[in-house]
Structures are given as C-alpha cells and as structure tokens.
Amino acid sequence: MVEKSIGLKICTHLCLVIGIIILLLPIYFAWVASTHSVKDLLVAPIPLTPGHQFLHNYYTVLTQGSEGGGSDPVIFMLRNSLIMALGIALGKIIISMISAYAIVYFAFPFRKLFFWLIFSTLMLPVQVRIVPTFQVVASLNLLNTYSGLILPLIASATATFLFRQFFMTIPTELIDAAKMDGAGPMRFFVDVLLPLSKTNIAALFVIMFIYGWNQYLWPLVATTSDQMNTIVMGMQKLTLAVDQIPEWNLIMATAILALLPPVLVMLIMQRWFVKGLLEVEK
Amino acid sequence: MATIEFKQVRKRYNDIEVIHGIDLAINRGQFVVIVGPSGCGKSTLLRMVAGLEEVSAGEIIINGQLVNDLPPKKRDIAMVFQNYALYPHMSVYENMEYGLKMRGFDRKEIKFRVMKAAKILQLESLLKRKPRDLSGGQRQRVAMGRAIVREPSIFLFDEPLSNLDAKLRVEMRLEIYKLQRELAVTSLYVTHDQVEAMTLADILVVMNKGIIEQVGKPLDIYKRPTTVFVAGFIGSPAMNFIKSTVYDRGQTISIIDQQLIHLPYPLLKQYEETEIIVGIRPEALQIAQSRDQDQFKVKVEVVEALGSDTIVYGRIAGSGQQLVAKLTSNIVTHPGEYLALSVKPEQLHFFDCDTEKRILGI
Amino acid sequence: MRKNVCFKSAYLPYLLVLPQIVITLLFFIWPALQAISESVVIQDPFGLYSRFVWFHNFVTLFTNTDYINSLIVTLIFSLAVTILSLVGGLFFAVLANRVTRGKRIYNALLILPYAVAPAIAGVLFRFLFDPAIGIFPYWLHYFHYTWNFTINSRQALFLIVIISAWQQVSYNFLFYLAGLQAIPRSLIESAALDGAGPFRRFWSIIFPLLSPTTFFLIVINMLYAFFDTFGIIQIVTQGGPANATQTLVYKIYQDGFMGLDFGGSAAQSVILMLVIIVLTIIQFKFFERSIEY
Numbered sequence: 001m002v003e004k005s006i007g008l009k010i011c012t013h014l015c016l017v018i019g020i021i022i023l024l025l026p027i028y029f030a031w032v033a034s035t036h037s038v039k040d041l042l043v044a045p046i047p048l049t050p051g052h053q054f055l056h057n058y059y060t061v062l063t064q065g066s067e068g069g070g071s072d073p074v075i076f077m078l079r080n081s082l083i084m085a086l087g088i089a090l091g092k093i094i095i096s097m098i099s100a101y102a103i104v105y106f107a108f109p110f111r112k113l114f115f116w117l118i119f120s121t122l123m124l125p126v127q128v129r130i131v132p133t134f135q136v137v138a139s140l141n142l143l144n145t146y147s148g149l150i151l152p153l154i155a156s157a158t159a160t161f162l163f164r165q166f167f168m169t170i171p172t173e174l175i176d177a178a179k180m181d182g183a184g185p186m187r188f189f190v191d192v193l194l195p196l197s198k199t200n201i202a203a204l205f206v207i208m209f210i211y212g213w214n215q216y217l218w219p220l221v222a223t224t225s226d227q228m229n230t231i232v233m234g235m236q237k238l239t240l241a242v243d244q245i246p247e248w249n250l251i252m253a254t255a256i257l258a259l260l261p262p263v264l265v266m267l268i269m270q271r272w273f274v275k276g277l278l279e280v281e282k
Numbered sequence: 283m284a285t286i287e288f289k290q291v292r293k294r295y296n297d298i299e300v301i302h303g304i305d306l307a308i309n310r311g312q313f314v315v316i317v318g319p320s321g322c323g324k325s326t327l328l329r330m331v332a333g334l335e336e337v338s339a340g341e342i343i344i345n346g347q348l349v350n351d352l353p354p355k356k357r358d359i360a361m362v363f364q365n366y367a368l369y370p371h372m373s374v375y376e377n378m379e380y381g382l383k384m385r386g387f388d389r390k391e392i393k394f395r396v397m398k399a400a401k402i403l404q405l406e407s408l409l410k411r412k413p414r415d416l417s418g419g420q421r422q423r424v425a426m427g428r429a430i431v432r433e434p435s436i437f438l439f440d441e442p443l444s445n446l447d448a449k450l451r452v453e454m455r456l457e458i459y460k461l462q463r464e465l466a467v468t469s470l471y472v473t474h475d476q477v478e479a480m481t482l483a484d485i486l487v488v489m490n491k492g493i494i495e496q497v498g499k500p501l502d503i504y505k506r507p508t509t510v511f512v513a514g515f516i517g518s519p520a521m522n523f524i525k526s527t528v529y530d531r532g533q534t535i536s537i538i539d540q541q542l543i544h545l546p547y548p549l550l551k552q553y554e555e556t557e558i559i560v561g562i563r564p565e566a567l568q569i570a571q572s573r574d575q576d577q578f579k580v581k582v583e584v585v586e587a588l589g590s591d592t593i594v595y596g597r598i599a600g601s602g603q604q605l606v607a608k609l610t611s612n613i614v615t616h617p618g619e620y621l622a623l624s625v626k627p628e629q630l631h632f633f634d635c636d637t638e639k640r641i642l643g644i
Numbered sequence: 645m646r647k648n649v650c651f652k653s654a655y656l657p658y659l660l661v662l663p664q665i666v667i668t669l670l671f672f673i674w675p676a677l678q679a680i681s682e683s684v685v686i687q688d689p690f691g692l693y694s695r696f697v698w699f700h701n702f703v704t705l706f707t708n709t710d711y712i713n714s715l716i717v718t719l720i721f722s723l724a725v726t727i728l729s730l731v732g733g734l735f736f737a738v739l740a741n742r743v744t745r746g747k748r749i750y751n752a753l754l755i756l757p758y759a760v761a762p763a764i765a766g767v768l769f770r771f772l773f774d775p776a777i778g779i780f781p782y783w784l785h786y787f788h789y790t791w792n793f794t795i796n797s798r799q800a801l802f803l804i805v806i807i808s809a810w811q812q813v814s815y816n817f818l819f820y821l822a823g824l825q826a827i828p829r830s831l832i833e834s835a836a837l838d839g840a841g842p843f844r845r846f847w848s849i850i851f852p853l854l855s856p857t858t859f860f861l862i863v864i865n866m867l868y869a870f871f872d873t874f875g876i877i878q879i880v881t882q883g884g885p886a887n888a889t890q891t892l893v894y895k896i897y898q899d900g901f902m903g904l905d906f907g908g909s910a911a912q913s914v915i916l917m918l919v920i921i922v923l924t925i926i927q928f929k930f931f932e933r934s935i936e937y
Contacts, residue, residue, distance in 0.1 A: 008842075012742045019736060020753050023813065026768040027760070029779060033771060044782040095663040102660035107650045114661050121672045123924055127871045127893045128916045131900035131909050132675035132682065140670075152671040155664055173367035175651075176334050181381035181428075182355030185651035191380070195371040214761030216875035221901065232761045232875070239767055239879055248771060255767045262759040267752055274755075277815070278822055 027259070034058070034253035041248040057253045074254055077231040080146075081213055082261070084230055087150035088212030089205050092159050097197070100163035101189055105175070122157040126218050134221050144225045153218060159204055162279055166200050167193070203276030206269045210262040231258040284345040284358075284435040284468050285310055286331065291340035293326050293492075301326060302492045303340065308485070311466045313459075317479035318489035319515070324472045327489070328438050331470060332361050344436065355384070360429035361438040365445060366421045368413040368428075374400075375409040378427045385432075392431075399427045402461070419450045426458070430465065437462070439471040443478065455481060476516050480504070488512045510638040513561050513631055519593060519606045522562045525635070528553045535560060537598065541578035545627050550641065558641065561631035564593070567607035570624040577624040580605055582615050594621065676917065682910035701911035710887065711895070711912075718891045721805060722869030726862055728809035733816025733861070734854075738846070740817070741824040751821075758814035762807075763875030769807045770880050793881065797888030800881045804889050807880065808873045815868075816861050823857035824850070863927045870919065892916060 033041055036051035061074045102108075103115055126133065133152050142148030170193070178188045219233040229237075235258060238251045266273050286308040293301040301323045308314050316324045329335040331342060333354035342349050349357055360381070368377050375396060382392045400406045403423045413421055422442065429437055442458070443451045459482055462469050473479055479486055480500045488495045488503065488511075496503055496512045507513035513521045526535045528550045535543050535550070537560070550558065570577035579599035586593040594607045594615060607623060615621060632641040683701055685694045705711045740750050757765070772778050773793060781791035793799040827850060835845045874893050877883060883890035883898065890898070892912065900909035 009743075012739050013746075016736070016739045016743065016750055019739070020750065023757065023810070024753065026765070026772055026810070027756070029772055030768045041777060044777045044779075046777055046779055046782075048779075095667065098660040099664040102657040105651055106653065106657035106660075108657045111657070114665055117668055117673070118661075118664055121668055123917060123920045124672045124676055125871050125920070127874055128896075128913050128920065129672070129675040129679060130897060131906060131913065132678035133671055134901075135678065136671065136675050151667060155667040155672060160664065171365060171367065173363045173365050174369065176329075176332075176361070177363060177367035177369075177428075179334060179354045180332060180359065180361045182384035183380075185653060185656055187384065188651070192369055192371075210759050214759075214763075216761060216763040216878070217897070220878075221897075232763050235763055235767050236879060239770065248777070251767065252771065255764050259760045259764050262761070263756060266755065266759040270748075270752055270755075274751075274818060277758075277818055 030252045030255050034256050036249050038247050038249050057249050061250050061253045072226050077229050077234045081230040084149050085209050085212035088153050089208035091154040092156045092208050096159035097163050100160045104167040118157050118160050121155050144223050144228045148222050202272040206273040207276040213262045287343040289341040292338050294338040300492050313462050313469045313484045315471045315479045315483035316487045322489045323492040324489050328472045358434050359436045360432045360434040362425045362429050362442045364441040366425040373410050374424050378431050381432050395431045399431045403427050418446050437467050437469040508640045510633050519564045522605050524560045526560045543576045557635050559633040564606045564608040566625050566629040567623045570622040575624045577622045580621045582617050582619050679910045679913040682906050683914045686907045701907045714890045714895045722866050724805045725808045725869040726865040729812035729816050732813040734820050736817045737820030754817050755814045763879050765807050765811050766876040766879030797885050800889050807876050823854045827853050
C-alpha cells in the first residue's frame with residue numbers, strides 16, 4: 001500500500017491478530033474441552049486452558065465412541081467419511097473431466113443437449129431435491145450403501161465447466177501435432193491432456209474433498225444403519241441424545257476429529273485450494 | 283520422398299468456399315513454397331495435405347495414392363507448426379520420440395533416430411529440458427527435430443519462422459534450407475514473408491483469395507509476374523503501378539501529361555489510345571543520365587538511406603502519383619528536391635486494366 | 645465452438661459423456677420431475693392413493709402461516725448472514741492485503757473456517773453458547789444479560805446467523821482478497837497523489853472497483869444461506885424455538901421426512917428450484933456484463 005508508516009503497519013497486524021483470535025475461538029475452545037474430563041465441563045465456567053485427558057478422550061471416542069450418546073467408535077465413521085469424500089472427489093473429477101473432453105474435442109449430434117443437461121444440475125442442489133432423490137435411491141435399493149451415498153452427489157456442472165474452460169485454453173496446434181504424431185483421441189487424453197490438467201485436478205480435488213467430507217443432510221437421509229454413519233452426520237446423534245448429560249469432552253473430541261481431515265487437506269494443498277475456489281466459484 | 287498432386291481441390295466452411303479449385307503438381311524432393319497474404323487459403327491447403335482438414339471437393343494424391351480420406355498418421359507426413367506445438371510437459375527427448383512411439387518403433391531405433399536428429403540440430407545438450415526452458419530458436423529446432431526423426435516422405439511447414447525475431451529468422455531460414463537439401467525430402471512450406479519465399483523455394487506458388495495466381499521458379503516470377511497481384515506481392519519495396527495511355531501505334535506510353543516513355547518497337551498496338559497499367563520495380567528506376575533519355579520528374583518526399591542503397595519516396599511532378607525508387611547509396615537527395623528518373627523499356631511490366639493480367643510482349 | 649479441432653469417432657464421445665448423463669438423469673432430472681409431479685397431487689403417507697389437485701398444494705402453502713413464517717425467517721436470516729459475512733470478509737481482506745510479512749500464515753488461518761462442516765460449526769458454537777455451561781452466556785451474565793437460545797427465538801436466530809456467517813467469512817475473504825489484488829496499483833497511487841487519504845481512497849475508489857465481486861458474492865451468499873445451512877440449524881435449534889429458525893430447506897426436510905407430507909414438500913422443492921433458477925440467471929446475466937467490463 002501507499003502509506004508506509006510504522007504505526008499503521010502495527011495497527012494492521014494487531015487488527016488481524018485480534019480478528020483471527022476471535023474467528024478461531026470456537027475451534028480453540030473445542031480443543032480445550034476435548035482435553036478435559038467430563039466432570040470439568042458440567043458447570044460454568046468451563047476451563048480456558050487445555051487439560052490432561054487428551055489421550056484418554058481421543059482413545060475413547062476412536063475405539064468406543066461416546067457411551068452415553070450410544071454412538072459407535074469414531075474410527076468407523078472416519079472410514080466411512082473418507083470413502084465418501086474420496087468417492088465424491090475422485091468421481092466428480094473423473095466423470096466431469098471425460099464429459100468435458102467429449103464436449104470440447106468432439107463434434108457430435110446432441111452435444112448441445114448434453115451440455116444443457118449437465119448445466120441444469122447447477123440448479124438442482126441436493127437440498128432441494130432431497131425427498132424425491134431419497135425416493136429414487138430407495139427404489140434403486142441403494143440406501144445404506146456407499147454408492148447411494150456418493151452417486152447422487154457426484155455429477156457436477158461446475159467441475160465440467162472448469163475443465164471445459166481449461167481445455168479451451170490449450171492451443172489447438174497441440175491437437176494437430178498429436179494427430180500428426182499418430183495419437184488418437186484416447187492417447188491424446190492420457191498422454192497430453194491429463195498431464196497438463198494436473199494443477200486443475202489438484203485444485204478440484206481439494207474443493208471436492210472438503211465438499212464431500214462435509215456433507216450432512218444427504219448422509220443423514222440416505223443411511224439408517226449405524227455402520228454407514230459418517231462422522232459429520234454422526235455428530236447429530238451425539239448432540240441430540242436426549243435425556244443424557246452431554247459428554248462435551250467426547251463430543252468435542254469427535255468434532256475435532258471430524259474437522260481435522262478437511263482442514264489438513266486444505267492447509268497442505270492451500271495453493272490449489274485457493275486456485276480451485278476462485279475458479280470453481282461454487 | 284514423394285510426389286503430391288492437387289486436382290481441383292476445394293474447401294468449404296458452411297457453404298462459404300475459401301479455396302476455389304487448386305491444381306498443382308509437386309515433384310519428388312522439391313521444396314515448394316506457398317506464399318500469399320493472410321486469409322488467402324494457404325494454411326488451409328497445407329492442413330488438407332496433412333489430413334487435419336477435410337477436402338470438400340477434388341483430389342489430393344500423394345505418391346499416386348488418393349489420400350482424401352486417409353487419417354494424418356497414415357500419410358507418412360511430418361509437420362512443423364507456427365507456434366511449434368511442443369508438448370509442454372514433455373522433455374525435448376520425449377517430444378521428439380513421441381511420434382515414433384505412437385508408431386510402435388522399438389526403443390533402440392527410437393534412441394538412434396532421436397540422437398541422430400539431435401546431433402544434426404545441435405540439441406544434444408538440451409534433451410532433458412522442458413520446452414519452457416528453451417529459447418525461441420531452440421524450440422524451433424525441437425519442432426524440426428520432431429519432424430525429421432520420423433523420416434517422413436513429406437515435410438510440411440506452416441509459417442515456422444514467424445514467431446522468431448528478425449536475426450534468428452534469417453539463421454533458421456538458412457538451416458531449414460540446408461537441411462532440406464541434405465535430406466532431399468519433398469517439402470511444402472507456407473509463409474506470408476516473400477523474402478523467405480524467394481530464398482527457400484525451388485518452386486514458388488503465389489496464392490490470393492483461394493486461388494493460385496502463379497506458379498514458377500522464384501526468379502521467373504519476379505521477372506515475369508503474370509498478374510498485378512503477384513507483381514505487387516513479390517519484391518520489396520513493392521512495384522510501382524502507374525495508369526498510362528498508349529499512343530503512336532503502340533510505341534509510346536504517356537505516364538503523366540508530357541512525360542513519355544518510348545518503346546523500341548510497336549509493342550502495344552492493340553492497346554492504342556487505351557489505358558493500361560505500367561509496373562516499374564523501384565530497383566529498375568535510375569537517375570537519368572542524359573537529357574535525351576526518356577525521363578520523368580519526381581518530387582522527393584521521404585528519403586531512407588539504408589547504407590547499401592537509398593530508398594526515395596516521392597510523387598511524379600504535376601500529379602499525385604506516388605513512386606518509390608531504390609537508388610544506389612551514393613545518391614544524396616533531400617525532401618523537396620526534384621529528381622529526374624529514367625527506366626529501361628525492357629524493365630517495364632504491362633498489365634491489362636480490366637483483367638489485371640500481364641500483357642505479353644517484352 | 646472451435647474451428648476444426650475435433651477428433652472423429654462415432655461412439656467415443658457418447659461413451660465419455662455417458663456416466664455424467666446417466667447420473668444427471670437418474671439423480672437430478674428424475675427427482676426434479678418427480679418433485680414437480682408430486683407437487684400437483686395429494687397422496688397418503690403410504691402412497692396407497694394419490695389424487696391430481698392442480699396447484700392446490702401451492703395454494704395451501706401460501707395460505708399456511710407456517711410457510712409464510714418460514715419464508716420470512718429465511719429472508720431475514722439470509723440477508724443477515726450475507727451482510728455480516730460480506731463485511732467480515734471485506735474487513736479481513738483489506739487488512740490482509742496490506743501486510744507482506746506473515747501473509748501466508750494469516751491467509752491460512754483466515755480460510756480455515758471454510759473447511760469446517762456447517763454441522764461441525766454448529767456443534768462448536770452450540771458448546772460455546774450452551775445456556776448451562778457455555779462460556780459466552782457465562783460472560784454475558786456479568787452484564788446481567790440472560791442468554792438462552794433454546795427458549796428465546798431472537799437469540800436462536802441471532803446464533804444461527806453468527807454461525808453461518810462465521811463459516812462464510814473465509815469464502816468472502818478469499819474473493820475480496822483476489823479482487824483487491826486485481827486492482828492496479830497505479831490507480832491507488834494516483835489517488836494518493838490527488839491527496840486522498842486511505843479511507844477516502846477506500847470508499848471512492850477501491851470499494852466501487854470491488855462492486856463486481858460484491859455482487860457476485862451477494863448471490864453466492866444468498867444461495868449459501870438458503871441451502872447450505874441445514875446442518876447448522878439441525879444441530880443447534882432444529883428450527884425452534886417456535887419455528888423461529890425454520891428456514892425453507894429445513895421445512896422441506898421436516899415436512900417430507902417427519903411429516904410425510906410429500907405433496908407439500910414437493911411443492912416447496914419446486915418453489916426453491918425456481919428461486920435457484922432466478923438467482924442463477926441473475927448471476928449469469930451479470931457475468932455477461934462483467935466480461936465486457
């Protein structure tokens with residue numbers, strides 16, 4: 001910026017630090033609570049600094065779950081979440097990439113129709129079509145299956161658009177060169193397009209992994225068996241357990257475990273995350 | 283080494299015809315350059331030979347075989363593109379070997395050929411680099427290398443030098459020339475640069491608006507352009523065109539008013555009293571040596587002293603007719619001065635006003 | 645589209661679009677059509693009989709005070725979330741754009757809430773605002789303010805607004821930051837030479853230049869508040885107390901899965917689809933303009 005005064009600089013940093021502390025306070029308190037015993041959290045005020053029950057609490061939720069809430073070991077929920085998140089992320093990337101490839105690089109009848117069909121999904125988020133989608137999935141016998149969890153969330157107009165936009169920036173001479181070199185459409189896809197799309201794939205992966213991991217409503221509807229619970233929807237059982245003194249320490253340990261994977265993926269792949277978010281624009 | 287034949291080749295895009303019936307035969311090992319302004323259809327023609335564009339009508343015949351419906355990879359053709367079209371994620375080596383891999387050559391043969399090409403093009407130290415780490419000239423070499431490792435029977439060049447700076451362009455032009463003579467592969471080269479065209483071509487093809495204007499050896503075309511377009515397109519600075527009237531039973535032409543040029547014999551008899559286009563190359567103009575010589579006065583407007591020669595831009599006195607003259611460098615002149623210029627009658631070109639075709643004669 | 649750079653194959657393109665088309669038809673188009681068809685019939689909870697009733701379900705909806713209430717709640721809620729999260733995002737973006745040292749860390753921390761699931765965010769805030777043991781009610785106690793969002797409907801709405809905005813601040817921050825970085829330095833410098841102070845510069849130059857971003861974010865934030873806040877509401881308030889936090893999406897879920905009123909739920913779905921279509925069209929219309937700009 002134009003001003004170079006030290007005072008303004010310090011002020012900026014101070015504002016940022018205070019703002020960030022306020023912003024991240026909920027996560028900090030969750031962390032603190034997850035390291036205390038349930039007794040410490042029965043009456044106000046709750047402790048402001050970490051306790052000593054870290055290992056015990058996390059071990060408990062991972063292996064047994066919260067007794068009072070009657071939930072299953074969190075480790076299984078983490079597994080389900082991971083399968084769902086990976087399934088959604090990879091599935092979206094694969095099907096949207098190949099369909100974008102077809103739409104950009106082939107001239108064929110009904111191309112426009114397909115394009116608009118894919119485009120229409122933009123207007124039909126799962127929350128809106130939740131009841132009929134449930135009925136469709138139920139009639140296909142896909143309730144309580146990974147396919148049932150993943151497939152209704154897997155078509156993505158935005159990912160298809162992103163790849164379409166990207167493919168259209170690739171110089172046309174590259175395709176000519178590949179043709180002269182004797183590469184057919186599939187070879188061109190594998191040998192040229194795929195390696196060139198690496199950063200786009202990484203960017204989409206972060207966004208879609210977070211999107212998939214954080215799904216709540218659909219897993220809530222599409223699974224009835226405890227074995228299929230994902231961790232994010234599993235929170236609901238813990239917090240809504242009636243007639244129980246809530247075991248906040250275990251609930252918070254579960255919450256921390258639930259938010260850790262997407263946060264880590266995002267931080268590790270921050271560069272691609274930012275690129276992805278700005279380009280996908282939801 | 284192959285022959286290429288075009289028979290009434292046409293190209294249409296949604297009912298708009300851009301190439302209107304091309305007939306041309308190219309012999310084994312010839313270096314044929316197609317030159318023309320942008321949009322004349324030269325690149326489209328090249329891409330049809332490559333198999334990258336469909337032929338709307340007519341026949342393209344390579345080595346006696348009709349190739350209209352043959353996909354590019356079955357044509358035994360290699361192509362060098364304007365923007366090089368190197369695969370950005372592959373190293374120089376991988377770029378060069380890709381075409382061979384696709385054709386199922388074994389690894390030893392691939393390596394042998396790539397190393398040979400790398401040696402010819404002095405790319406040996408760059409084989410592991412990615413295209414983005416190369417200079418323009420080096421990229422150009424890799425693009426060439428990718429073509430020659432294939433040892434094809436035809437090379438196609440689509441404006442391969444237009445992305446290089448002037449100095450490199452001259453260098454690479456020489457290299458392409460030497461390489462083509464060495465390999466003696468039939469080559470088709472498209473450019474809009476007439477210097478490139480003149481220096482490289484065995485046979486020059488001048489195209490305009492989807493038709494061939496003239497085919498011939500470069501110097502023949504320079505000396506005897508058959509149309510006004512060719513005359514103006516080949517040669518730099520471009521030829522001067524002056525509308526003039528023929529008198530004296532075809533033996534005198536009047537440039538402007540009294541400024542006459544006498545011809546040695548009644549060449550333009552059938553054009554008596556009519557207007558024709560007279561073409562004079564700037565380099566054919568000289569300072570008039572004596573008063574008895576036919577000459578015309580030119581008012582100088584701009585002088586470009588290039589050292590090797592001096593280019594004078596001016597107007598013929600008493601008219602607005604512009605004229606460019608390329609004079610020897612020892613001539614010193616300034617804007618506003620008048621020069622008396624003369625031209626030898628045998629260096630004049632005559633064109634019909636209506637058809638813009640050359641009038642046969644001299 | 646593009647000239648002549650196509651591969652040719654009779655079957656390959658169809659094979660490539662097939663997965664996406666099948667999934668789209670099966671899980672998007674079919675359910676949407678089903679919603680539309682169900683919205684014009686009445687059926688009993690077990691699907692034993694159904695009767696075609698034209699727009700009866702829609703008429704019922706708009707004469708139903710619950711639905712009208714839910715509509716108003718959604719509008720207030722989404723407006724509040726949008727304004728709050730836009731202001732927050734812009735605030736952080738302006739600050740972060742000024743610093744050079746520690747930029748990466750600041751940015752990483754500021755985008756962190758985005759990765760937290762709405763439902764998890766709900767849990768975290770529920771704990772902090774729990775009437776019995778929450779730290780905020782405890783502090784508020786010193787100001788003689790009684791906090792209990794489980795019985796006070798304003799507090800409940802306020803809480804879910806805070807949580808939803810918290811989540812969305814990161815998103816807005818990133819877009820505003822990108823918008824700020826796209827503003828040419830020379831513009832700001834010339835304004836400084838003209839004698840405009842930092843605040844003047846912000847309101848007369850920077851903020852107007854960010855208006856495309858702002859407009860885009862308003863649409864996105866509205867969509868978010870409408871559709872992606874289900875988890876927060878479900879975890880924190882379940883639409884209560886007294887339907888004070890029952891948004892339209894939450895009502896679809898409740899009527900469909902709890903009330904088993906498929907016709908009414910389907911009619912609500914159809915209305916929401918129209919809302920999205922309108923918002924999407926606005927967004928695209930705007931985009932066409934912004935491309936020229």
